[in-house]
Amino acid sequence: MDTSSLIILIYVLVLASYLGFELITKVPPTLHTPLMSGSNAISGITIVGALIATSELGFTTLSKWMGLLALVLATINVVGGYAVTDRMLKMFKKK
Amino acid sequence: MSNLVQIAYLISSILFIIGIKFLGKTKDARKGNVISAVGMLLAIAATLVNLDLATFPEMLAAMLLGGAIGLYYAKKVEMTQIPEMVALFNGFGGMASLGVALSDHFLKTQVQAVEIDTVNSVSIIASVLIGGVTFTGSVVAWLKLNGKMSGQPITFKGQHALNLLLLLSFVVIAVFTHLYQADHVYITLLVGISLLVGILIVIPIGGADMPVVISLLNSYSGMAACATGFILNNNVLIVAGSLVGASGIILTQIMCKAMNRSLMNVLLGGFGQTTAAGPQDGPQIVIKEVGVEEAAMLFDSASSVIVVPGYGMAVAQAQHVIRELMEQCEKRNIDFRFAIHPVAGRMPGHMNVLLAEANISYDKLIEMEAINDDFQNTDIVFVVGANDVVNPAARTNPASPIYGMPILNADKARTVIVSKRSMGKGYAGIENELFGYPNCLMLFGDAKQTITKVVGEMKEMS
Numbered sequence: 001m002d003t004s005s006l007i008i009l010i011y012v013l014v015l016a017s018y019l020g021f022e023l024i025t026k027v028p029p030t031l032h033t034p035l036m037s038g039s040n041a042i043s044g045i046t047i048v049g050a051l052i053a054t055s056e057l058g059f060t061t062l063s064k065w066m067g068l069l070a071l072v073l074a075t076i077n078v079v080g081g082y083a084v085t086d087r088m089l090k091m092f093k094k095k
Numbered sequence: 096m097s098n099l100v101q102i103a104y105l106i107s108s109i110l111f112i113i114g115i116k117f118l119g120k121t122k123d124a125r126k127g128n129v130i131s132a133v134g135m136l137l138a139i140a141a142t143l144v145n146l147d148l149a150t151f152p153e154m155l156a157a158m159l160l161g162g163a164i165g166l167y168y169a170k171k172v173e174m175t176q177i178p179e180m181v182a183l184f185n186g187f188g189g190m191a192s193l194g195v196a197l198s199d200h201f202l203k204t205q206v207q208a209v210e211i212d213t214v215n216s217v218s219i220i221a222s223v224l225i226g227g228v229t230f231t232g233s234v235v236a237w238l239k240l241n242g243k244m245s246g247q248p249i250t251f252k253g254q255h256a257l258n259l260l261l262l263l264s265f266v267v268i269a270v271f272t273h274l275y276q277a278d279h280v281y282i283t284l285l286v287g288i289s290l291l292v293g294i295l296i297v298i299p300i301g302g303a304d305m306p307v308v309i310s311l312l313n314s315y316s317g318m319a320a321c322a323t324g325f326i327l328n329n330n331v332l333i334v335a336g337s338l339v340g341a342s343g344i345i346l347t348q349i350m351c352k353a354m355n356r357s358l359m360n361v362l363l364g365g366f367g368q369t370t371a372a373g374p375q376d377g378p379q380i381v382i383k384e385v386g387v388e389e390a391a392m393l394f395d396s397a398s399s400v401i402v403v404p405g406y407g408m409a410v411a412q413a414q415h416v417i418r419e420l421m422e423q424c425e426k427r428n429i430d431f432r433f434a435i436h437p438v439a440g441r442m443p444g445h446m447n448v449l450l451a452e453a454n455i456s457y458d459k460l461i462e463m464e465a466i467n468d469d470f471q472n473t474d475i476v477f478v479v480g481a482n483d484v485v486n487p488a489a490r491t492n493p494a495s496p497i498y499g500m501p502i503l504n505a506d507k508a509r510t511v512i513v514s515k516r517s518m519g520k521g522y523a524g525i526e527n528e529l530f531g532y533p534n535c536l537m538l539f540g541d542a543k544q545t546i547t548k549v550v551g552e553m554k555e556m557s
C-alpha cells in the first residue's frame with residue numbers, strides 16, 4: 001500500500017471514531033443492550049472481507065478455507081445481531 | 096474496485112451512521128436498526144457484484160449456514176441470556192477478522208507468492224492479535240456468564256509477568272513474520288499467542304465485572320474489523336469498525352464509572368476475593384423479617400413505591416409478577432417506578448430489556464441520577480434481587496471494597512423491603528449493611544413465588 005492511500009484510511013478512521021463517540025454518548029442507558037447487540041451486527045461488516053477472501057479460484061488453499069470460516073462466522077454475527085436487536089426493540093413500548 | 100462499488104460503500108457507511116443516530120431515541124430505535132441492516136445488505140450486494148463469483152455455491156452455502164445459525168439463536172435466546180449471546184457474538188466477530196487476515200496472508204505468501212509490504216503486514220498482525228484475543232476472551236466471558244465456568248476470578252502467581260512476556264514475544268515474532276513471510280511457523284505462533292492472551296486476560300476478572308468485559312470485547316471486535324479494513328484497503332470496514340469500537344469504549348467507561356473503578360483495576364482482576372474485612376469488625380447485623388400478608392398491607396397503604404431490580408430478579412424470572420404488582424398498585428393510585436443502576440444485570444441496559452419484555456412501559460424506568468433524590472420522599476423501596484447497588488457501605492465504610500461506588504439511595508426511603516432467597520452475599524461477595532437498618536424488612540423466599548403471593552393478597556383486599 002502506498003503512503004497516500006494509507007493516509008486516507010487513517011483520515012477515515014479518525015473521523016469515523018470521533019463521529020462514533022459523538023453519536024453513542026447520546027444513546028440513553030435504556031437502549032444500551034440493543035445498542036450493543038446492534039453494533040455487534042455492524043461489526044459483522046467483516047463479511048465484506050470474507051466474501052472477497054472466498055471469491056476466485058477453487059477451494060484448494062488454506063487461504064480459501066480461512067475465508068470460508070470467516071464468512072460463516074460473520075454471517076452469524078450479521079443475521080443474529082440484527083434479528084435479536086429487532087426482537088428486543090419491538091418490546092420497548094410506552095403506555 | 097469500480098467507482099460504483101465505492102459509492103455503494105459510501106452509502107452503506109452513511110446508513111450505519113444514521114442507524115446509530117436513530118438508536119438514540121427509543122421510539123426511532125427499531126427503525127435505526129433496520130436502516131443499519133439495509134446498509135449491511137447494500138455493502139454485501141456491492142461486494143458480490145464486484146467479485147469473480149467462481150465459488151458462489153460455496154459462498155452461498157456458508158452464508159445460508161451462518162444465517163440459519165444466527166437466526167435460530169436470535170429467535171431462541173431468552174432475554175436473561177442476552178449477555179451470553181452478545182459475548183459469544185463478539186467472539187465470532189473477532190474470529191471472522193482473524194480468518195480474513197490469515198486468508199489474506201496465505202493468499203499473498205502461498206498462492207500469489209508476492210511480498211507483503213510493511214503496512215499490510217502490520218495490519219494483518221494487528222488483526223490477528225485483536226481478533227484472536229477477542230475470540231478466546233469472549234468465549235471465556237461466555238462460559239462465565241452461562242455458568243459453565245465459575246464466576247470466581249482465577250488468579251495465579253506471576254500472571255501479569257506471563258502476560259507481559261507473551262506480549263513481548265508477540266512483538267518479536269511479529270517482526271520475524273514480516274521478515275520471513277513464506278515461513279508459516281511465525282504467523283501460526285502469533286495466532287497461538289493471541290488466543291492464549293485472550294484466555295489469560297479474562298480469567299482473572301470476576302463475574303460481577305462482566306458488564307465491563309463484554310463492553311470492552313465489543314469494542315475489540317470493532318477494532319478487529321477496522322484492522323481488516325486496513326488489510327483490504329476498504330473504507331466501509333473502517334467506518335463500521337470504528338463506530339463499533341467507539342461504542343464499546345464509551346460503554347466500558349460508563350460501566351467503570353458506575354462501579355467507581357478504573358479500567359486498569361478491572362482488568363488486573365481478582366476483585367471480590369479479599370472480603371475478610373467488614374462485618375467482623377462491625378456490630379453483628381440484626382435483621383427484621385416480613386411476611387407476605389404484612390408486605391401486601393404495606394404496599395396497600397403506600398402512596399409511592401420504587402422498585403430496585405437486580406440480576407436476581409432475572410434469575411427468579413420475577414419480572415412478570417412485578418408487572419402484576421405494579422398493576423395492583425396503580426389501581427390504588429400508588430406512584431410506581433423503577434430505579435435502574437447502570438451496572439444492574441450482566442451487561443449495560445440489561446434490566447431495561449428484561450422489564451420491557453414484561454411489558455413495562457419504558458418511561459417507568461428511571462436512571463440513577465434522575466431518581467436518587469426521590470428516595471427520601473418514597474414510602475416503599477422494593478429491592479428485588481439487587482444487592483451491591485444498594486449497599487450503603489459504598490457511602491459510609493472506607494474499608495469496603497465497593498467504597499466510593501455510586502449507589503441507589505434506597506436506604507433513605509421510609510421503608511425498604513428486600514426480596515431475597517436467603518441471607519447470602521451479593522455477587523461481589525460483600526455483606527450488605529442495609530439489611531440491618533431499622534427501616535429495612537426482609538422478605539425471604541424465591542422472588543417469583545413470594546411476589547405472586549403478595550399480589551394474591553392485594554387482589555383479595557380490593
